[in-house]
Amino acid sequence: MLGLSFIRENPDAVRKAAVDKNVPLDLDALLALDGETRALKTRIDTLRAERNAISDGFRTAANEDKPALGAKAKAIGAEIGTAEAELDEKQAAFDALLLRVPNIPWQGAPVGPDENFNTVVRQEGTIPSFDFEPLDHVALIEKNDWADLARITPVAGSRTYCLKGRLALLEQALMLWAQKRLTADGFTLMTVPAIAKPHAFVATGHFPGHEDEAYHIQEDELYLAGTGEIALTSLHSGEIIEADRLPILYAGYSPCFRREVGSAGRDVRGLLRVHQFFKLEQYVICRDDPEESAAFHQRLLHNAEAMLQALEIPYQVIEASTGDMGNGKFRMNDIESWVPSLGKYRETHSCSTLHDWQARRANLRWRDEDRKVRFVHTLNNTALATPRLLVPLLENHQTADGRVKLPEPLRELMDGDYL
Known part of the structure; x- marks a missing residue:
């Protein structure tokens, strides 16, 4: 497969390779999934950091604040679980598409479908x-x-x-x-x-x-x-x-x-x-x-x-x-x-x-x-x-x-x- 950075920076070259090699590839779907999976990973990291901050401050929090903090941590945990499930689904779809991306052929190769x-x-x-x-x-x-x-x-x-x-x-x-x-x-x-x-x-x-x-x-x-x-x-x-x-x-x-x-x-x-x-x-x-x-x-x-x-x-x-x-x-x-x-x-x-x-x-x-x-x-x-x-x-x-x-x-x- 090709490197992700290369695909992101050279989408036209990848599209041409797919056409020249007669490979059915939905590059737009691949790039969209790339963006979505990266956004989900960032969101999950942010939520985990927020939950960790709540956990770190739980012991020193006032007793009357602890039930609300616990409920918030639990809600964040549920949100993380939902985001991770969505990430798993999108990551699997992304990985499957990535394996279909063809290599860029050398310039001296005759161009044709077969x-x-x-x-x-x-x-x-x-x-x-x-x-x-x-x-x-x-x-x-x-x-x-x-x-x-x-x-x-x-x-x-x-x-x-x-x-x-x-x-x-x-x-x-x-x-x-x-x-x-x-x-x-x-x-x-x-x-x-x-x-x-x-x-x-x-x-x-x-x-x-x-x-x-x-x-x-x-x-x-x-x-x-x-x-x-x-x-x-x-x-x-x-x-x-x-x-x-x-x-x-x-x-x-x-x-x-x-x-x-x-x-x-x-x-x-x-x-x-x-x-x-x-x-x-x-x-x-x-x-x-x-x-x-x-x-x-x-x-x-x-x-x-x-x-x-x-x-x-x-x-x-x-x-x-x-x-x-x-x-x-x-x-x-x-x-x-x-x-x-x-x-x-x-x-x-x-x-x-x-x-x-x-x-x-x-x-x-x-x-x-x-x-x-x-x-x-x-x-x-x-x-x-x-x-x-x-x-x-x-x-x-x-x-x-x-x-x-x-x-x-x-x-x-x-x-x-x-x-």
Whole structure:
């Protein structure tokens, strides 16, 4: 969320951000509630001071005055109770509205309500030209008996998968390879749980607004997370991080779960859009310096691109529009990998800078050299997610005989040149 002082002083900028991000926000109602809650707090403080003054003078008051003083103190107490009840109601309404306030997007973001306004920054790699009829990833899997996609559906439902043999090993090898690359770049590898409490989803900005996308474990009031970012953001919640501990670089690995609400009928076949997957997330906590967080944004993006380049997968970098980047993002770049069977690029990575919008929700702070406590900046990026990345990997490296030639970095891990 944004700081209250910023919202009060820059209402036009907040209104524009809401319009550009296609966020329904009644800013006038928020500002009115802000004024009302502040007035109620002042009134309650004044009444308490008045009651305390009566209490302080009660012992020395004349006996004939004490009944009136007692009655007055009681009346003030009742008035305080009424005001506190009103404050609780208005504060709850205010807090709910405040959580809906979007971040101010960076000036270079394309303005538009959805992904149709995204722009291509650049394209990298060479799209393969096959001298044979290429297969899609499902046909390759079936030809080589690398999964039990049909058998698992009666067990776990649609949008699930069951890899086997060499392909199951490749999924693990990919993750190990990516984890070693990030740890060599100074990231601390973290294995984080796939379950989290509702407040952790609020801290990242996933709640309110996207509850229907998460699986809910009602008995324990827990949700299954769709990204390691949810656990990592709240890991230091409530702490004040000393300056010499920043930046904090995490490589969070976890199973992830998404209900894929709103994607009915899309990508049901194969591995592109599944309910359960594994993801290695780059996550950064740094000083609230726009230049520093911009440098980390480029570093995270570079790491993801370098992996695709090493895997010889053609891709394009996307500048996300204001309406596609989500409420909390200051800037977002997607990476889309080339999928030959579809004849187009499909998203495999996303890189986001949130400035202090997320930190304010999660109460993530640091103490600068002047001992001033400030909110940090946070960033996140998909380093590697499977099984989705297996789709372009298999299809781009297939051979005429239905095999898959592995890119060089994976050959030693897989004990051979072919899958």
